[in-house]
Amino acid sequence: MxxxxxxxxxxxxxxxxxxxxxxxxxxxxxxxxxxxxxxxxxxxxxxxxxxxxxxxxAGVSQKIEISNISFQKKARYRCEQNNVIVIDGKPSFSSQTKTQYLLSVKKENSDNIFAITLEDYVNSIQPEEMEPAFNLIKEIELVRNNVVFTQNEKGEIKSIINLSELSDKWLNFINNKSKEIPFYNEMKARAPETIEDFIVNGNKEFSNEKELGAVLGKNLFYHILLKANLKNDDDFRISQQSQLFPNIKLNTDVSKILVSNEENITTYRLVGTLDKNSVNENEIIKLYQEMYQPIIKYSFTEFNFIYRITYTIQNETGFLINATVSIKEQVKNNYEIITKFELRRIEL
The missing domain is CATH 3.10.350.10 (LysM domain)
Known part of the structure; x- marks a missing residue:
């Protein structure tokens, strides 16, 4: 015990x-x-x-025991994500994250049970002064991304089967391993209220399936996996917080397009269109003038959100073979947050 x-x-x-x-x-x-x-x-x-x-x-739960699940299919993936912030046409920040995941799948009645293990995580940051903060993020990702879950008909995480185990790992991190991380100790001494909020938010995330599922769903590996395993080809809507403007919610309508269908390989493209009617443009202009115009000097131009995903699946197994993602949130020509993501299946 x-x-x-x-x-x-x-x-x-x-x-x-x-x-x-x-x-x-x-x-x-x-x-x-x-x-x-x-x-x-x-x-x-x-x-x-x-x-x-x-x-x-530790580990005592009334939920499904993972040891009782026999996973039938496995695949390994390597992913590379590049994030760039561009101000007036010039890059001001960039990060690259390389990850390796092991995916296991079990068919349970009409549903799939997915188990994902994050096997490797490597990142590089420019400017380098921000690297200590990202090292703390890495440790949380290693706790978060060893998860067993099911999905709902909307392509979202439905239930997290090993929530209790993940909660134990989070608590162990906060009570023990966090004290070995210089950036954590520095922030605790300099801004204890920030660390207190960090812990409160972590407790909330790791104690609630919906909260943790929402966080995982923002990870592009999970996002593509969930959308690729939808049982229908209906259009859908994604909602998320703006990365540029606080308290601004972006609603994007996504269409699924068949690109090609060969003997055992099918390629799809997801194309998102921002619902501009749901965005308060006057509020965005006001926030831009307060937050960015004093730095950039140029006046507000046009706000947009661009979402493109192309992925290929193996028809026989349903496994992803590869995928590319291009996401951009921008005030045209002035300020852009660009995300490029690539996924490829490798040998087990």
Whole structure:
């Protein structure tokens, strides 16, 4: 039995911790009281004010046991993502992330169960001064991207089967490994409120299937995988927050186009069109004038969001063979955030 000594965070409740661990509040409290000592006993339905730590058993969950799942098909992928910020035609920031994933699939009735393991993660950043922050992000990605899940009919993550395991790994990271990361310690000393928010948001993400599923769905590897496994060819809509402007939501209508269909290979293209009627242009202009015009000097031109994905699947297995992505959010000629992504299947 592995005992976890969990440091209670702001916003935690017995209910939120029990939900994250996939157990009842009663079992959580009983186990804690059996292992905490007399002065730290929980009496009632709330966490005592003086209590700093909660004890529970790692990996105990009432959800589906992963060990009972026999995955039938596997594939390995390498991905490369390049992000560039261009200001007045000149690159001001760039990052490159190379990843390797192992994908396992099991057919369960009419649904697929996917298991994804992040096997390698390498990034490079310009300017180099930002690299320590991205090293912290890397550690979170390594926790997050070892996940078992199902998807719904909209091409979104439906349920995360190993949520309890991921929650344990997150808690272990916060309570132990984070203290070995210089950037984390520096931020904790210089801006403790930022680290506190970071922990609160992480607790929320790793305790809730919907929250974690939404975060994973923004990862382009998952995004392509989920959309490629949709059972229909209907158009769909994606909604996301603008990367340029705070509190601006972008709605993009996506059409699925058949490019080619050969003997055992089919290629599709996803083309997105921004619903400009759902965007408050006056608010965007105001934000541009406040945030960017003092730096760029040029006046607002035209706002747009461009979304293009092309992917090829093997008809017999349904596995992706390759994919390319081009996404751009821009104030034309003035400020652009560009993402290029490539995926290719490699040998197991």
């Amino acid at each position: 592995e005992l976890i000594k969990y440091e209670i965070q702001k916003g935690d409740t017995l209910e939120s911790i029990a939900e994250r661990e996939g157990i009842s509040v009663k079992d959580l409290v009983n186990f804690h009281n059996d292992n905490c000592g007399l002065t730290n006993t929980i009496i009632g339905s709330s966490i005592p004010i003086h209590l700093r730590y909660l004890f529970f058993e």
